[in-house]
Amino acid sequence: MSYIKSLLIKPGHKVRLSKIDPDFTAGFKDDQSTQDKMAKHTARLRDLQYHLYAEGKQSLLICLQGLDGAGKDGTINHVLGAMNPQGTQVHGFKVPSKEEAAHDFLWRVHKVTPGKGTVTIFNRSHYEDVLVVRVHNLVPKSVWSQRYEMINEFERTLVSSGTRILKFYLHISPEEQLKRFAERLKDPARHWKISESDYSERQLWPEYTKAYEDCLSKTSTKHAPWYAIPSNNKWFRNLAVGKIVMETMREMKMKIPAPTIDIDDIERKYAAAVRSAKKMHRELNRID
Amino acid sequence: MSYIKSLLIKPGHKVRLSKIDPDFTAGFKDDQSTQDKMAKHTARLRDLQYHLYAEGKQSLLICLQGLDGAGKDGTINHVLGAMNPQGTQVHGFKVPSKEEAAHDFLWRVHKVTPGKGTVTIFNRSHYEDVLVVRVHNLVPKSVWSQRYEMINEFERTLVSSGTRILKFYLHISPEEQLKRFAERLKDPARHWKISESDYSERQLWPEYTKAYEDCLSKTSTKHAPWYAIPSNNKWFRNLAVGKIVMETMREMKMKIPAPTIDIDDIERKYAAAVRSAKKMHRELNRID
Numbered sequence: 001m002s003y004i005k006s007l008l009i010k011p012g013h014k015v016r017l018s019k020i021d022p023d024f025t026a027g028f029k030d031d032q033s034t035q036d037k038m039a040k041h042t043a044r045l046r047d048l049q050y051h052l053y054a055e056g057k058q059s060l061l062i063c064l065q066g067l068d069g070a071g072k073d074g075t076i077n078h079v080l081g082a083m084n085p086q087g088t089q090v091h092g093f094k095v096p097s098k099e100e101a102a103h104d105f106l107w108r109v110h111k112v113t114p115g116k117g118t119v120t121i122f123n124r125s126h127y128e129d130v131l132v133v134r135v136h137n138l139v140p141k142s143v144w145s146q147r148y149e150m151i152n153e154f155e156r157t158l159v160s161s162g163t164r165i166l167k168f169y170l171h172i173s174p175e176e177q178l179k180r181f182a183e184r185l186k187d188p189a190r191h192w193k194i195s196e197s198d199y200s201e202r203q204l205w206p207e208y209t210k211a212y213e214d215c216l217s218k219t220s221t222k223h224a225p226w227y228a229i230p231s232n233n234k235w236f237r238n239l240a241v242g243k244i245v246m247e248t249m250r251e252m253k254m255k256i257p258a259p260t261i262d263i264d265d266i267e268r269k270y271a272a273a274v275r276s277a278k279k280m281h282r283e284l285n286r287i288d
Numbered sequence: 289m290s291y292i293k294s295l296l297i298k299p300g301h302k303v304r305l306s307k308i309d310p311d312f313t314a315g316f317k318d319d320q321s322t323q324d325k326m327a328k329h330t331a332r333l334r335d336l337q338y339h340l341y342a343e344g345k346q347s348l349l350i351c352l353q354g355l356d357g358a359g360k361d362g363t364i365n366h367v368l369g370a371m372n373p374q375g376t377q378v379h380g381f382k383v384p385s386k387e388e389a390a391h392d393f394l395w396r397v398h399k400v401t402p403g404k405g406t407v408t409i410f411n412r413s414h415y416e417d418v419l420v421v422r423v424h425n426l427v428p429k430s431v432w433s434q435r436y437e438m439i440n441e442f443e444r445t446l447v448s449s450g451t452r453i454l455k456f457y458l459h460i461s462p463e464e465q466l467k468r469f470a471e472r473l474k475d476p477a478r479h480w481k482i483s484e485s486d487y488s489e490r491q492l493w494p495e496y497t498k499a500y501e502d503c504l505s506k507t508s509t510k511h512a513p514w515y516a517i518p519s520n521n522k523w524f525r526n527l528a529v530g531k532i533v534m535e536t537m538r539e540m541k542m543k544i545p546a547p548t549i550d551i552d553d554i555e556r557k558y559a560a561a562v563r564s565a566k567k568m569h570r571e572l573n574r575i576d
Contacts, residue, residue, distance in 0.1 A: 054480055073374060085378050182555075192342055192544055261487075
């Protein structure tokens with residue numbers, strides 16, 4: 001579990017993204033050599049989510065953040081796609097609708113937080129309100145700078161009601177981003193995912209870096225930690241996120257509820273009734 | 289594709305459930321011999337859902353109905369779990385909340401129908417309002433008997449806006465249900481799923497049979513067909529539902545959108561800007 005710890009942003013720690021190597025793989029070599037581990041994570045995640053669902057007392061919220069091309073969609077598909085869609089939701093946050101914009105920035109987010117027994121993944125999240133909003137000066141500094149504490153308290157509120165929170169920042173290099181954009185453009189199944197704004201946003205890399213550094217530094221808390229995931233290698237990103245989610249869900253120690261009835265008791269009680277229902281059923285069919 | 293057609297409830301046809309063999313497997317032998325087919329369905333479903341999502345013009349609504357133990361949860365997990373959770377939602381309908389009960393029976397359903405590009409699975413659905421509601425006399429016949437036409441028109445409204453609808457009735461025998469209840473009770477991971485009401489509901493098997501027969505007869509339409517899936521064998525149920533969903537999504541002929549930008553054009557336009565951003569990024573890091 002040691003490499004996982006090294007990815008955690010320690011609460012109160014001042015993050016410098018330049019110190020985090022996006023090519024880091026914790027000594028793992030490649031996709032092939034980690035496939036067994038990945039398969040184990042997948043099976044374990046499926047089990048754990050079933051336990052969460054069955055227990056119905058806790059929930060898990062996973063926030064995914066990263067620049068365009070960092071691999072948010074891929075992470076959802078590969079790691080979290082392991083779970084049963086029943087009891088799992090993904091919410092994407094795009095430009096707010098008119099109704100959403102008419103409320104505070106946490107309003108649309110709060111509505112879709114996970115209910116007991118479920119896992120919710122945010123593909124982008126309330127953190128955009130201290131990232132894109134800050135970089136593009138959509139609100140003045142006096143507004144966005146107050147949001148870190150609001151977010152911390154909002155998340156504490158969720159945690160106090162039985163929600164566990166995990167936040168992943170997917171870290172890639174500018175070169176890797178450009179490579180991924182080019183790959184998407186050349187792939188007829190994925191070229192629709194890219195637009196000119198992806199390229200113009202690239203020019204703001206330094207501004208986004210500053211905004212992410214402040215965000216991670218100010219909002220990685222004990223109750224809702226950030227992990228910075230080196231993501232130039234997709235297989236390592238999937239491995240690391242899968243392992244962190246798995247370890248976290250293990251710590252949640254879900255318990256399958258006890259049975260509410262006794263089988264022998266039930267069989268005695270309903271045997272006669274069941275026989276008569278079957279008889280009625282047969283008679284009903286004979287009438288035809 | 290012939291065995292699929294035999295499972296379709298033809299619009300206007302009067303259904304007799306006693307004529308449908310819950311053990312039917314269309315000549316397929318067992319789980320083992322159909323695993324290759326299942327794997328192909330799974331891969332194909334994943335692709336098709338990606339195309340639906342990418343296109344963003346159509347949606348798919350799948351309604352799952354069946355008595356307790358018929359396999360609704362299992363179908364979602366095995367067949368529809370093949371899809372990416374991003375763009376897929378599952379909604380379960382339980383006893384209506386106070387707010388839901390204060391509205392017409394389609395209100396809570398309408399709110400969660402799939403948006404363009406997405407697949408939504410209803411685990412139980414608006415059909416409970418002509419099934420459990422009828423069997424337990426929760427509203428008078430004069431009320432529930434009018435709902436079939438309301439449902440047909442509601443579904444036509446969804447279809448007219450680009451939603452494709454598939455409805456599956458999972459058909460099991462009373463003996464198979466009892467066997468599954470007993471299995472659940474004996475399995476510590478699943479005994480929580482069963483309660484005394486499951487056994488008391490069994491006594492109403494003939495009433496549910498009548499209610500399902502009317503429901504399937506009156507609401508299998510060209511625009512929103514019902515399929516009756518023989519479900520005593522879980523592997524056949526998964527195979528058949530998977531194939532029907534796959535064939536239906538193929539008919540939807542999704543198209544990946546054309547690219548909005550030209551790669552050479554973009555690279556020329558942004559090469560200088562990107563170089564300068566990288567330079568700024570390096571300088572920013574040097575300042576440390």
